[in-house]
Amino acid sequence: MMTSKKMGIDFFSFGVKLTLGVALSLSFVSESSFANTKAPKTLTYALLTEPPNLDSSQATDSESFFIVGHTMAGLTRYDDKGNILPAVAEKWEINDKGATFYLRKDAKWSDGKPVQAQDFVFAWKRALDPKIASEYAFILYHIKNGEQINQGKLPLSQLGAVAKDPHTLVVTFEKPCGYFLGLTSFATYLPLREDFVTQKKDKYASSPENMLYNGPFKLTKWIHGASLRLEKNDKYWAQDQIQLDVIDIPYITPDANARFNLFKTQKIDLIQALSKESLANAQREKFKLKKFSDGTLFYMQFNFKKGRPTANKNLRLAIRSVINPTEFVSRVVSIPGTQVGVGLVPSWMKGNQQSFRKENPIPVPKQNLAAAKEYMAKARKELGQTTPISLVWLTGDTALAASEAEYFQNLFKTALGVDLKIDKQIFKQRLSKMRSGDFDIVSAGWGPDYADPMTFVDLFTSWNGNNHGAWFNDQYDKHVRNAMNSVDTKYRMTEMAAAEKIFMEEVPMIATYERTVMYTHSDRIEGVVRRVMGADPDFTNVRIKE
Amino acid sequence: MLSYILKRIFVGLITVFTIATLTFFGMHAVPGDPLLKGKVVNEVVRKNLEEKYGLDKPLFVQYGTFLTNMIKGDFGLSFTQQNRSVNDIIREHFPISAILGALAIIAAAIGGIIGGAIAAVKRNTMADRSIMLLVILFVSVPSFVFAALGQVLIAEIKTRVGVELLPVAGWGTFKHMILPSLILGLGTMAFLARLMRSSMLEVVHQDYIRTAKAKGVSSLQIFFRHQLRNAVLPVITFLGPAVAAITTGGFVAEIVFAIPGLGRYFVQAVQQLDYTVIMGLTVFYGAYLVFVVILVDVIYGFIDPRIRIAGA
Numbered sequence: 001m002m003t004s005k006k007m008g009i010d011f012f013s014f015g016v017k018l019t020l021g022v023a024l025s026l027s028f029v030s031e032s033s034f035a036n037t038k039a040p041k042t043l044t045y046a047l048l049t050e051p052p053n054l055d056s057s058q059a060t061d062s063e064s065f066f067i068v069g070h071t072m073a074g075l076t077r078y079d080d081k082g083n084i085l086p087a088v089a090e091k092w093e094i095n096d097k098g099a100t101f102y103l104r105k106d107a108k109w110s111d112g113k114p115v116q117a118q119d120f121v122f123a124w125k126r127a128l129d130p131k132i133a134s135e136y137a138f139i140l141y142h143i144k145n146g147e148q149i150n151q152g153k154l155p156l157s158q159l160g161a162v163a164k165d166p167h168t169l170v171v172t173f174e175k176p177c178g179y180f181l182g183l184t185s186f187a188t189y190l191p192l193r194e195d196f197v198t199q200k201k202d203k204y205a206s207s208p209e210n211m212l213y214n215g216p217f218k219l220t221k222w223i224h225g226a227s228l229r230l231e232k233n234d235k236y237w238a239q240d241q242i243q244l245d246v247i248d249i250p251y252i253t254p255d256a257n258a259r260f261n262l263f264k265t266q267k268i269d270l271i272q273a274l275s276k277e278s279l280a281n282a283q284r285e286k287f288k289l290k291k292f293s294d295g296t297l298f299y300m301q302f303n304f305k306k307g308r309p310t311a312n313k314n315l316r317l318a319i320r321s322v323i324n325p326t327e328f329v330s331r332v333v334s335i336p337g338t339q340v341g342v343g344l345v346p347s348w349m350k351g352n353q354q355s356f357r358k359e360n361p362i363p364v365p366k367q368n369l370a371a372a373k374e375y376m377a378k379a380r381k382e383l384g385q386t387t388p389i390s391l392v393w394l395t396g397d398t399a400l401a402a403s404e405a406e407y408f409q410n411l412f413k414t415a416l417g418v419d420l421k422i423d424k425q426i427f428k429q430r431l432s433k434m435r436s437g438d439f440d441i442v443s444a445g446w447g448p449d450y451a452d453p454m455t456f457v458d459l460f461t462s463w464n465g466n467n468h469g470a471w472f473n474d475q476y477d478k479h480v481r482n483a484m485n486s487v488d489t490k491y492r493m494t495e496m497a498a499a500e501k502i503f504m505e506e507v508p509m510i511a512t513y514e515r516t517v518m519y520t521h522s523d524r525i526e527g528v529v530r531r532v533m534g535a536d537p538d539f540t541n542v543r544i545k546e
Numbered sequence: 547m548l549s550y551i552l553k554r555i556f557v558g559l560i561t562v563f564t565i566a567t568l569t570f571f572g573m574h575a576v577p578g579d580p581l582l583k584g585k586v587v588n589e590v591v592r593k594n595l596e597e598k599y600g601l602d603k604p605l606f607v608q609y610g611t612f613l614t615n616m617i618k619g620d621f622g623l624s625f626t627q628q629n630r631s632v633n634d635i636i637r638e639h640f641p642i643s644a645i646l647g648a649l650a651i652i653a654a655a656i657g658g659i660i661g662g663a664i665a666a667v668k669r670n671t672m673a674d675r676s677i678m679l680l681v682i683l684f685v686s687v688p689s690f691v692f693a694a695l696g697q698v699l700i701a702e703i704k705t706r707v708g709v710e711l712l713p714v715a716g717w718g719t720f721k722h723m724i725l726p727s728l729i730l731g732l733g734t735m736a737f738l739a740r741l742m743r744s745s746m747l748e749v750v751h752q753d754y755i756r757t758a759k760a761k762g763v764s765s766l767q768i769f770f771r772h773q774l775r776n777a778v779l780p781v782i783t784f785l786g787p788a789v790a791a792i793t794t795g796g797f798v799a800e801i802v803f804a805i806p807g808l809g810r811y812f813v814q815a816v817q818q819l820d821y822t823v824i825m826g827l828t829v830f831y832g833a834y835l836v837f838v839v840i841l842v843d844v845i846y847g848f849i850d851p852r853i854r855i856a857g858a
Contacts, residue, residue, distance in 0.1 A: 046804070050627070052626050052627050052628070053627065053628050053629065055628075055629070058628065060583060130590045130591055130594050131594055133587070133591045133592075133594045133595045133598065134591070135583055135585055135587055136585075137587070137588075138585075138587075138588070147588075150588060150590065150591065151589075152590045202629055204629065205629060206630060224630070224638055224639070224806065225638075225639060225807075225810065225811070226717055226804075226805075226806035250716055251715055251716050251804040252804055252806070253715060253802070253804035255801055255802050255804075257694050257697065257698075257802075258697060258714070258715045258802055258803065258804060260701075261697045261698065261700070261715070262714050262715055264701040264704070264705060265700070265701050265704045265705075265710060265714050267713075267714060267715075285705075426578075427817070427818070428578040428579065428580070428582055428817070428819045429576075429578040431578075431579075431582045431583075432577055432578040432579050432582055433577070435582070435586075464586075465586030465588075466585060466586050
């Protein structure tokens with residue numbers, strides 16, 4: 001008995017000594033490492049998933065774009081209002097035949113070597129190389145011979161992009177392109193240095209030491225699945241304008257509640273999107289909430305393949321007339337501030353001078369049950385069906401997808417007598433079924449690849465492989481082609497508006513909503529920019545308040 | 547004994563081979579396409595991707611290539627993380643799952659054995675009833691509920707009292723491991739407690755316990771020396787498969803607590819039809835499970851002389 005008590009005391013004092021010792025040594029360490037410098041200005045953040053691929057010519061997802069957007073600089077960049085500003089290119093000349101970019105002389109890679117015109121040429125050829133099999137290669141098809149090279153019909157050397165000298169990049173277009181400049185900030189257009197990438201082979205971009213950076217930050221730590229750390233890049237030409245020293249990402253979790261609790265315990269500075277439940281909690285905690293529309297349009301798309309009842313126009317019109325978009329958004333989506341889907345081009349898209357939607361207005365669709373009944377009666381007659389019409393509704397496996405499907409199932413049944421069979425699939429299976437046309441209606445979404453209405457309008461042309469509903473319309477195609485072959489903004493917008501008009505008459509899809517997220521960030525930071533295109537959230541110009 | 551072990555290993559290898567084969571064909575039979583992404587790529591790019599992953603060949607040829615590579619211990623490159631090999635993924639992330647699992651098992655074993663033993667000794671008292679109530683709760687409520695509750699609790703205490711008991715999520719220090727391993731172990735702990743209780747109840751009525759009592763041995767000594775030691779045997783049998791199940795089944799805790807374990811990769815791989823990762827992890831997990839079960843059977847022979855293999 002005695003022994004154990006004595007031992008207990010010993011342990012206790014040992015414990016005290018140990019703690020004191022550790023505390024002392026810790027304070028010593030922290031003082032010594034930051035003796036001459038102030039504590040680094042650090043922003044902490046949690047990613048949803050691990051970035052699958054940080055190779056800019058192969059990256060396709062928002063997490064990878066987030067990292068690449070902070071560590072790399074392209075020819076141009078967007079400001080927080082969506083205007084194009086110079087970046088590696090100081091100035092440029094652009095016409096309908098091509099463009100010449102004059103690169104700044106102080107742009108450097110993180111190893112100190114200069115960023116040169118040939119780095120862009122190399123990166124573009126690499127992304128177009130069929131062997132690399134980049135998913136976004138198509139975004140380089142505006143450069144002469146790009147598509148032919150990507151299909152293996154022409155050698156890489158035939159690409160219409162040449163480094164005239166180390167600081168002059170000359171691009172020849174395949175055909176006139178009115179929005180080329182906006183593309184040059186996109187990941188696939190970022191430079192890569194040939195000697196470095198060739199040396200690293202397939203290990204390129206797999207870890208911080210296997211990457212080069214020319215942007216405001218560099219990746220200094222990447223523990224797969226666990227954490228990443230970005231530190232200010234002292235070789236970046238405008239590094240004196242960057243106030244943040246570190247973007248620390250100590251957590252990677254797709255769990256919305258976990259991110260909420262991390263924010264609540266002040267472990268992270270920003271939640272990029274609050275889930276429905278955490279939104280309610282955030283309101284209770286009185287967090288300052290902000291709204292952001294991420295540019296993605298959601299819609300139901302009809303299948304036009306032979307034998308599908310949805311190929312019947314009256315049935316589609318009946319469905320459109322029965323939907324009350326405002327009710328749908330408030331009851332099902334129920335994120336405050338969500339925009340009702342109106343046409344094919346979302347409301348945020350810029351047109352000629354101001355928003356495309358303002359310049360080319362479409363009335364907000366309204367529910368009209370009487371009209372719906374009439375259309376439905378016609379549809380039944382044309383389809384020759386006396387038994388209830390049954391449609392397959394293909395959708396994803398999220399909670400929102402499920403409640404959306406149930407909402408429409410109930411609505412179509414009571415108002416139209418149409419049975420919806422819900423086919424809920426995980427992402428890959430849903431894509432696969434979309435591609436094979438295994439649906440009547442698919443609930444889908446499309447995020448823009450560049451800031452021009454074309455990124456949406458192009459989607460429903462007969463030549464687009466993503467036109468899964470197989471709706472083909474010659475007049476529509478004609479207007480889109482006209483817009484594609486011109487650099488005259490006003491003309492292009494008029495043509496795309498004409499295409500959209502046909503689209504609204506034929507109803508190949510019904511827009512349901514434009515995604516909006518509610519987010520919150522801590523009071524100690526300011527200057528966060530949310531972007532539809534590129535790195536989002538953009539922390540480049542964040543300041544830490546003292 | 548040696549021939550018995552060799553025989554078990556041989557059967558184990560066949561088991562792993564069967565698992566691999568069934569998974570391979572099952573996986574390819576699932577509708578969907580691992581190369582599909584949000585956007586359509588042109589045919590040449592598509593063909594190149596298929597060549598890169600060998601998907602252009604007939605299924606049986608792919609199976610043959612897979613088997614040859616498997617024997618060499620090479621599971622290929624991941625489809626989703628194109629510059630990482632499956633071997634790298636296992637090497638970097640399995641140790642984390644293993645640590646988490648080991649801690650969970652320790653917590654479950656300690657809690658389960660002690661809880662079950664107390665419940666049996668104090669049968670039909672408040673203590674017994676409350677332990678059994680917890681057991682039912684832990685067995686029937688899925689672990690992600692407790693995971694979320696645990697987090698909410700910590701966050702609430704932090705905002706109300708200003709004290710951060712444990713980190714909400716993340717991985718790195720021992721503090722990060724406490725909550726997730728406890729929660730991961732809850733189900734097993736409950737099961738063990740029930741097992742321990744019934745096994746203990748049997749032991750309590752054995753003659754040697756009465757003898758010990760008659761000899762005047764103190765009740766604490768009877769509890770530890772005679773009852774606990776004899777009742778714990780079936781629990782150990784169960785622990786073997788439980789170790790394997792817990793180290794491989796931690797993905798819920800891994801997702802909620804942002805832990806970079808292997809389970810998370812497995813679930814993601816299945817969702818994204820990442821063929822190489824699915825196959826690599828299935829074979830790895832299968833082999834691991836088989837190995838642990840054999841190990842437990844062998845160890846069991848040492849613990850309990852009655853079970854020793856005939857002829858060994």
